[in-house]
Amino acid sequence: MKKLLSIVAVSVFALSANAGTLDDVKNRGFLKCGVTTGLAGFAAPDDSGNWTGLDVDMCRAVAAAVFGDSSKVEFTTTTGKSRFPTLASGEIDMLARNTTWTLSRDVNLGFEFVGVNFYDGQGFMVPTSLGVSSATELDGATVCIQTGTTTELNLADFFRANNIGYEALPIETNDEARENLFAGRCDVFTTDASGLSSTRAQSDNPNKWVVLPEIISKEPLGPLVRHGDHQWGDVVRWSLNTMIIAEEFGLTQANVDDNMNSNIPEVLRILGVEGGYGEMLELSNDFAYNIIKQIGNYSESYERNVGPDTPLAIGRGLNALWTDGGILYAPPFR
Amino acid sequence: MSSENFQQSRTPPIATTGLLGWIRLNLFSSWFNSILTILVIYLLYQILVPFLNWSIFAADFTHNYLGQQIIDRTFCTRVMDPEIGGACWAIIFVRFYQFIYGFYPVEEVWRVNIVYSLLVIAVAPLLIEKFPLRKYFLYFTLIFPIIAYFLLAGGFGLAHVSTKDWGGLLVTLVLGFTGIALAFPLGIVLALGRRSNLPVISMVCTLFIEFIRGVPLITLLFFGMVMLPLFLPEGITLDGLVRCLIAVTLFQGAYMAEVIRGGLQAIPQGQYEAAQSVGLSYWQMNRKIILPQAIRITIPSIVNTSIGLFKDTTLVLIVGQLDLLGIGRAVLAAQTWMGLSIEVYVFVAVVFIIFTFSMSRYSLYLEKKLKTGINMGAD
Incomplete structure (x- = not known):
């Protein structure tokens, strides 16, 4: 059934791929972007009803690149189950919905992940009072774990590899896990690191909880488009890359205008002063300038939505630039 | 013994009339019912009192216990001091617009309000048989969906509002x-x-x-x-x-x-x-x-x-x-x-x-x- 679905899906968007998503988007006058129905830090409406978040910024960056106006986005809320069919059917142009890049999604479902905008991974959270500083010290602990997820399997693997024992307290949802943890019915809660941070932020006193340094799985989250429309894939990919490269060169919303006559050649290329890189993407040459001016670089978006100063308080970790000890790395702008 | 006079009719026992009688008849008619009544009153007390306290008496509506206006969760009494804080209804007040209209553009929201009001006018004659001029209002009920559609989605000079914003x-x-x-x-x-x-x-x-x-x-x-x-x-x-x-x-x-x-x-x-x-x-x-x-x-x-x-x-x-x-x-x-x-x-x-x-x-x-x-x- 799943296979049949994906075959149907593939044939449908194989047809629509020829139309050229970029041209469709330009003719329509706004971008259709799929986000979550609400996930702290990634996509959520603010008090005045504007969507904000790391994934939302990704959508807005693409809109800024195509139209020079980051507000020309229509957000479609999707759930874990509806996201892929919604993208496959052409109802949205791109999906930025904390989706883990896996082989089967990339290949079998017929999508193209254009990059990674957040490196997530499964981690552990314990009460500070437990006095534990590493997950390897958790011998005999009771762990709150969502059943039937890859999280459960990763946990078993990790504890087996380190030759330590644990007791699992199976639970169904994140809300349930939170209540169990706060009530002291389990010593450890394990899920994706961003989920841990959001659980921590919802406690009465976040300082009572500590997220351990071990990350035991790879969850690269990134924006994706339909397979086969490479021109459009390039536009989304280089919108993301632009934000990362801008951070490398220290270009921010505030200082981008002052850098228009910088003496660094790559900065001039990014800002469209030199070379015709925008035209190669069939965008205007100042597309990267528009992204930086309206959204900011990756760091600015990160700090605004999930960084240490937000209630989520997720450190940069893997999401730091490769020069700062992370693995964020974008190909050169040339 | 014989009675010479007609006996005066006495008032019924106090326990069978009025509020007391009702209570006796309905709540304490047998020992089993009495136990049930007491149990239910006890449970209600255990549930209702903390709930009322949480939802009304100890609750924040728009200002917290220090008198500050609540603009985010950190101002909620129950976040500042879980011991004394009740519900923090400010989240409902601040987000009321989103709860009622979603992301409908503010400058167009009068259209939704009109639809809400027309809905009442359209439904009332359906429900109330003695509604004045009911026959004519029922015609309105028939065309109401069409009016509502154009008001909500746009058309006839009204700006288009995508259902994604609803x-x-x-x-x-x-x-x-x-x-x-x-x-x-x-x-x-x-x-x-x-x-x-x-x-x-x-x-x-x-x-x-x-x-x-x-x-x-x-x-x-x-x-x-x-x-x-x-x-x-x-x-x-x-x-x-x-x-x-x-x-x-x-x-x-x-x-x-x-x-x-x-x-x-x-x-x-x-x-x-x-x-x-x-x-x-x-x-x-x-x-x-x-x-x-x-x-x-x-x-x-x-x-x-x-x-x-x-x-x-x-x-x-x-x-x-x-x-x-x-x-x-x-x-x-x-x-x-x-x-x-x-x-x-x-x-x-x-x-x-x-x-x-x-x-x-x-x-x-x-x-x-x-x-x-x-x-x-x-x-």
Whole structure:
């Protein structure tokens, strides 16, 4: 059934791929972007009803690149189950919905992940009072774990590899896990690191909880488009890359205008002063300038939505630039 | 002993009259009932007092215990000091617009308000038999959906508002009322079809009803959301809300059909024969004799399934439509309001109770009225 679905899906968007998503988007006058129905830090409406978040910024960056106006986005809320069919059917142009890049999604479902905008991974959270500083010290602990997820399997693997024992307290949802943890019915809660941070932020006193340094799985989250429309894939990919490269060169919303006559050649290329890189993407040459001016670089978006100063308080970790000890790395702008 | 005078009639024992009598008769009539009463009072005390304290007396509405206006969760008394804080209703006040209208543009929101007001005018004559000029207002009820559509979606000079911007109570009401309104005629047609003498029609209707009733609403929603776009010709996409509406209407139509069929079967055979013997055609017979009676006796069941549908509309959250509950969850994802889930869920529950309770009260009122009608004979 799943296979049949994906075959149907593939044939449908194989047809629509020829139309050229970029041209469709330009003719329509706004971008259709799929986000979550609400996930702290990634996509959520603010008090005045504007969507904000790391994934939302990704959508807005693409809109800024195509139209020079980051507000020309229509957000479609999707759930874990509806996201892929919604993208496959052409109802949205791109999906930025904390989706883990896996082989089967990339290949079998017929999508193209254009990059990674957040490196997530499964981690552990314990009460500070437990006095534990590493997950390897958790011998005999009771762990709150969502059943039937890859999280459960990763946990078993990790504890087996380190030759330590644990007791699992199976639970169904994140809300349930939170209540169990706060009530002291389990010593450890394990899920994706961003989920841990959001659980921590919802406690009465976040300082009572500590997220351990071990990350035991790879969850690269990134924006994706339909397979086969490479021109459009390039536009989304280089919108993301632009934000990362801008951070490398220290270009921010505030200082981008002052850098228009910088003496660094790559900065001039990014800002469209030199070379015709925008035209190669069939965008205007100042597309990267528009992204930086309206959204900011990756760091600015990160700090605004999930960084240490937000209630989520997720450190940069893997999401730091490769020069700062992370693995964020974008190909050169040339 | 003989009595010479008539004895004065004494007042009844104080324990059998008035409030005390009522209490004795209803609450303490036997030792078992007495124990139950005391137990229930104790439980109510245990539940109600903390709840009232949490939801009203210790609660923050727009300002916290220091008198500061609450602009995010950190100002809530219960976040600042969990010992003394109750509910933090500020989240509802700050996000009230989103709960009621979703992301509808502020400058166009008067259109939604007009639709809400017109909805009352359109529904009232349906519900109240003695409504002044009812006949004319019923014509308005018929064209109301068209007016509402253009007001909400745009057209005739009004700016287009995408259904992606609709949300909250607006989506819940659109799904609920459109589902109920469209399912009613669909249900009548299906019910008549199922009882038809023509085998093909009867079979098709039976198959349709049994298939739709045999699957959960969530399956239909997934079908509309996931499969339907794949069957549509290339370049044609049906609006997400419209797809949900189709699924909800088909689902409710099948249930409505069975309710109405129950009514049709309750009409004595003599009524059919009498109608046919005076030479009425099939449609005349149904329109003038059968359906008015059948629908009358099934009204309580119709309201009942409608209440069920109204609550079922929350399932659209699973296919990504932000109805009242969906908006609640989106609001909770905002970092400024994280963790106040009890407040949001209580608010959503109260809104649903207001709607469903009014519906069930109305159904009760109808039941009483119809019973009187039958006792007094045909009107």
